[in-house]
Amino acid sequence: MNSLLYLAVQLKKCMKYVLLLLPTILFLSCNASKTDSPEKTENIEDVKIEYAQHFNLSLKDNAYFLEILDPISGKVESSHTIAPNEKHQAISLSATVVGMYAILNQQKQLKGVSSMDYVYDAKVKSLFKLGNIKEFGDETTNSIEKIISSDANTILYSGFGDEFPNQKKLEALHFTILPIYDWKEIHPLGKAEWIKVIGALTGKMDEAIAFFDKVVKEYNELLQLTESIDNRPTCLSGNLIGDIWYTPASESYVAHLMKDAGANYRYAETNGQVTLQFSIEQILKDNENTEFWINPGYNSKSKIDKFNPHIKHLKCYNNIFCYSPNMSKFWEQSAAEPHHVLSDLIHIFHPEIKGINTLYYYEKIN
Amino acid sequence: MSISKRHTIIILVLLLLLPIIALVHLFAGQINIDGSDYLSSIFSYDSTDSYQIIAREIRIPRMIMAIIAGAGLSIAGLLMQTLFNNPLAGPYVLGINSGASLFVAFSIMTGIPFFTSTLGITANALIGAFVFGMIILFFSRFLRSQVSLLLVGLMLGSFTGALVSLTQTISEADELKVFTLWALGSLQKVEFGQILPIFSVFFTGIILVAFTSKSLNILVLGEENARLLGVNIKKARLFIIILTALFTGLITAFCGPIAFIGLAVPNLVRMIFKTQSHLTLLISCALTGAIFILLCDICIQLIEPHFMIPINVFTSIVGAPFVVFIILKKLR
Amino acid sequence: MIDFQNLTVGYQSALVSFSDMKLNKGAIYALIGRNGIGKSTFLKTITGQLKPVNGTIQLNDRLISDITFGEIPKFISYVESRFPLVEFLSVYDYIALGRSPYTNLLGKLKEEDRALIQKTIDQLNIGHLSRRFTSELSDGERQLISIAKAVVQQTDLIVLDEPTAFLDYANKEEVLSQLQQIAVNMEKCIIVATHDIDLVLDKTIQFILIDETEKTGKLYPSATKNEIISTCFKSIQL
Numbered sequence: 001m002n003s004l005l006y007l008a009v010q011l012k013k014c015m016k017y018v019l020l021l022l023p024t025i026l027f028l029s030c031n032a033s034k035t036d037s038p039e040k041t042e043n044i045e046d047v048k049i050e051y052a053q054h055f056n057l058s059l060k061d062n063a064y065f066l067e068i069l070d071p072i073s074g075k076v077e078s079s080h081t082i083a084p085n086e087k088h089q090a091i092s093l094s095a096t097v098v099g100m101y102a103i104l105n106q107q108k109q110l111k112g113v114s115s116m117d118y119v120y121d122a123k124v125k126s127l128f129k130l131g132n133i134k135e136f137g138d139e140t141t142n143s144i145e146k147i148i149s150s151d152a153n154t155i156l157y158s159g160f161g162d163e164f165p166n167q168k169k170l171e172a173l174h175f176t177i178l179p180i181y182d183w184k185e186i187h188p189l190g191k192a193e194w195i196k197v198i199g200a201l202t203g204k205m206d207e208a209i210a211f212f213d214k215v216v217k218e219y220n221e222l223l224q225l226t227e228s229i230d231n232r233p234t235c236l237s238g239n240l241i242g243d244i245w246y247t248p249a250s251e252s253y254v255a256h257l258m259k260d261a262g263a264n265y266r267y268a269e270t271n272g273q274v275t276l277q278f279s280i281e282q283i284l285k286d287n288e289n290t291e292f293w294i295n296p297g298y299n300s301k302s303k304i305d306k307f308n309p310h311i312k313h314l315k316c317y318n319n320i321f322c323y324s325p326n327m328s329k330f331w332e333q334s335a336a337e338p339h340h341v342l343s344d345l346i347h348i349f350h351p352e353i354k355g356i357n358t359l360y361y362y363e364k365i366n
Numbered sequence: 367m368s369i370s371k372r373h374t375i376i377i378l379v380l381l382l383l384l385p386i387i388a389l390v391h392l393f394a395g396q397i398n399i400d401g402s403d404y405l406s407s408i409f410s411y412d413s414t415d416s417y418q419i420i421a422r423e424i425r426i427p428r429m430i431m432a433i434i435a436g437a438g439l440s441i442a443g444l445l446m447q448t449l450f451n452n453p454l455a456g457p458y459v460l461g462i463n464s465g466a467s468l469f470v471a472f473s474i475m476t477g478i479p480f481f482t483s484t485l486g487i488t489a490n491a492l493i494g495a496f497v498f499g500m501i502i503l504f505f506s507r508f509l510r511s512q513v514s515l516l517l518v519g520l521m522l523g524s525f526t527g528a529l530v531s532l533t534q535t536i537s538e539a540d541e542l543k544v545f546t547l548w549a550l551g552s553l554q555k556v557e558f559g560q561i562l563p564i565f566s567v568f569f570t571g572i573i574l575v576a577f578t579s580k581s582l583n584i585l586v587l588g589e590e591n592a593r594l595l596g597v598n599i600k601k602a603r604l605f606i607i608i609l610t611a612l613f614t615g616l617i618t619a620f621c622g623p624i625a626f627i628g629l630a631v632p633n634l635v636r637m638i639f640k641t642q643s644h645l646t647l648l649i650s651c652a653l654t655g656a657i658f659i660l661l662c663d664i665c666i667q668l669i670e671p672h673f674m675i676p677i678n679v680f681t682s683i684v685g686a687p688f689v690v691f692i693i694l695k696k697l698r
Numbered sequence: 699m700i701d702f703q704n705l706t707v708g709y710q711s712a713l714v715s716f717s718d719m720k721l722n723k724g725a726i727y728a729l730i731g732r733n734g735i736g737k738s739t740f741l742k743t744i745t746g747q748l749k750p751v752n753g754t755i756q757l758n759d760r761l762i763s764d765i766t767f768g769e770i771p772k773f774i775s776y777v778e779s780r781f782p783l784v785e786f787l788s789v790y791d792y793i794a795l796g797r798s799p800y801t802n803l804l805g806k807l808k809e810e811d812r813a814l815i816q817k818t819i820d821q822l823n824i825g826h827l828s829r830r831f832t833s834e835l836s837d838g839e840r841q842l843i844s845i846a847k848a849v850v851q852q853t854d855l856i857v858l859d860e861p862t863a864f865l866d867y868a869n870k871e872e873v874l875s876q877l878q879q880i881a882v883n884m885e886k887c888i889i890v891a892t893h894d895i896d897l898v899l900d901k902t903i904q905f906i907l908i909d910e911t912e913k914t915g916k917l918y919p920s921a922t923k924n925e926i927i928s929t930c931f932k933s934i935q936l
Contacts, residue, residue, distance in 0.1 A: 242550035580805030
């Protein structure tokens with residue numbers, strides 16, 4: 001950790017020199033990228049954002065004007081103009097974004113992912129085999145030279161409140177760098193609505209809006225199934241990491257889904273959006289009557305037992321559900337398709353409700 | 367008052383303090399567990415009562431593991447310090463912990479069920495600790511300065527760290543997670559049913575280590591003197607390394623790495639007892655080490671409602687300044 | 699008491715050969731020779747750490763090479779020239795280590811061990827030191843307690859490697875006179891490797907001189923300074 005910190009300090013020092021050199025870099029790169037200048041403009045669809053909290057998207061001078069908002073303060077963190085004829089060749093370090101490219105069938109506009117280990121989409125896999133898509137590692141391990149030498153001009157990554165490594169240098173080289181805060185969205189439909197950002201980038205806004213509207217409709221239909229339910233089973237989430245049990249905040253995506261699925265999140269009464277931390281003792285005491293446990297992070301009881309040997313004394317140990325067997329499928333698709341997650345959870349908590357017969361992502365852990 | 371009488375009195379005080387502090391430890395958590403919960407958790411266990419579960423499955427194992435870890439690591443530290451005639455030696459600084467970690471990493475990354483079972487991990491931790499003990503012993507033959515040996519230990523640690531990272535990059539996400547969690551360290555992962563086997567191994571080690579006290583006393587005089595007083599140096603060294611590996615491996619397997627205890631406690635004990643009688647030192651290291659970790663863990667439990675600190679972090683916070691103090695005092 | 703026959707010592711190849719000689723109890727033998735000539739090798743051979751290249755050493759009818767490793771300290775005690783630098787090692791505990799060849803697995807001292815240690819401390823007049831730490835002592839005091847440790851080992855043969863090397867004149871005399879008393883009163887055979895020629899002259903001390911050019915050692919019941927120098931230090935022009 002110390003060495004990381006040291007590195008960060010050194011990097012900051014280096015930035016000074018980079019800024020001094022910036023004009024040179026700018027000049028060189030301007031010369032290099034003169035080839036794709038706009039030729040013609042076409043009319044593009046207007047767009048409205050209903051659920052998402054962490055970005056604004058609007059039409060301005062026949063281009064999309066995207067504002068990424070800081071998830072904590074709500075202030076504009078960065079703004080980007082996305083012209084309709086601009087070609088965005090993207091490196092996506094976020095699995096959700098890869099999934100959204102797949103939904104819009106625009107995988108060929110992807111030039112890179114973080115690691116193929118986490119990719120589910122078959123077309124992305126075959127493009128990787130053909131060499132059109134490459135692996136770039138995560139936010140901490142990518143190589144700036146590899147990024148620069150790729151065909152990409154856009155980087156999409158899960159925002160963590162800080163700049164992307166070497167952001168200034170890459171921007172000087174005309175890279176568009178977008179932090180994606182879908183994971184900070186509390187409303188499942190807000191998370192899904194980020195597909196509109198991808199729609200803007202890929203020039204497939206019509207398809208993105210149509211897909212999203214369909215998801216909203218299905219989600220709300222499912223919601224009606226549980227709205228009048230009185231019998232709400234208590235549910236727990238998260239797991240131990242070391243000695244600390246991390247569980248979602250009461251105002252969080254998971255808690256929201258549990259509520260919509262007709263369950264009572266054990267820690268719904270707490271306040272705030274900060275992930276909760278408990279000792280195992282507290283968890284055991286609080287969850288004597290908890291019936292369900294979702295998202296334990298492992299797909300077998302033997303693995304759960306190894307690092308959480310005490311939890312087996314709770315009732316909910318017999319009702320564990322995890323988004324396995326295919327975690328990458330869940331990570332890639334679930335954000336854009338929250339109705340599938342909701343239908344899974346409704347089926348888990350309320351098997352008596354008719355109309356849902358199978359689990360889409362989830363599986364009972366044995 | 368004669369020296370040995372003074373020693374006896376301090377040891378008696380420690381013997382008295384240990385159960386008291388262990389008892390305090392049992393009642394220090396944020397959840398109110400009373401004596402009757404403990405009694406019924408042992409004599410008439412009701413596995414549906416969450417208080418009894420917490421008492422039997424968490425508090426009691428946590429208390430016993432604290433004692434075992436404190437006593438075992440302190441003894442291992444003393445063994446290393448005397449064997450290498452180096453007050454700053456210890457299983458952690460000399461990289462013996464790292465050996466255990468490396469072998470555990472390998473065993474977890476294989477993904478073979480036996481190697482990822484508790485028994486497999488323990489066996490690998492023991493072997494790893496022993497192999498690295500032998501490596502450091504081998505290097506010690508060529509090093510005259512105390513600091514050099516510590517540097518070699520440090521390098522072993524870094525090297526292993528790098529190897530472990532390398533293993534991690536080629537391993538499956540699941541196994542990586544298992545190892546990362548193991549490496550975080552915890553006194554709470556042991557179950558009630560595991561206490562007896564763990565304690566038996568630990569206790570065997572304690573009995574055996576008593577028989578090293580005589581050779582340790584003589585080894586203090588240096589190798590040539592020791593040999594001429596009839597100590598079979600090779601055998602004695604091997605025996606000492608095996609016991610160090612036993613304690614370090616066992617504790618690392620079940621609690622993960624715990625830093626500085628093995629280094630700090632023997633020095634503290636020597637300062638208090640001012641003796642080179644290793645039977646006295648071994649007994650008091652075991653008692654002081656156990657009390658020390660119990661106290662650390664009581665502090666952790668007390669601040670738990672505000673924020674949670676892993677045991678390894680806490681012992682480092684307390685231990686590291688003390689080690690600097692020893693360096694200032696002895697190795698200037 | 700100790701019988702050398704046809705002895706050649708060295709590591710693998712021969713370093714020094716000795717004329718046959720017999721050393722007795724109640725006497726001190728000063729081993730004198732140039733640096734590097736093989737004194738330490740000789741001492742290592744007597745103390746059983748090194749096998750003779752040739753010949754035998756017989757101690758009270760037993761060949762030293764036959765005495766097992768663990769038994770050696772019951773027959774021969776050895777005093778190193780350098781004192782171990784250890785903190786918190788009390789003088790009493792240090793001397794008591796001389797009893798370790800006789801104590802049980804845990805090294806526990808019996809009543810008779812304690813009595814012997816106390817008696818030795820009294821005989822060597824070091825009672826005032828016994829409560830102190832060895833790290834606080836002067837070099838002279840350290841030599842005395844090392845000798846005490848050798849004495850409580852109750853061996854017939856005591857071997858000392860340059861016991862007077864780091865001492866001032868008064869301490870040199872003190873150490874030597876203690877050794878003489880021990881040799882006579884306790885019936886010990888004492889071998890002392892030394893460079894303090896003037897110190898060992900004119901005393902009831904016999905000599906084992908190692909010839910510088912011929913690389914041979916020989917027993918001299920008595921010798922003058924000139925004899926010593928002309929044997930051991932031939933290269934010096936007198």
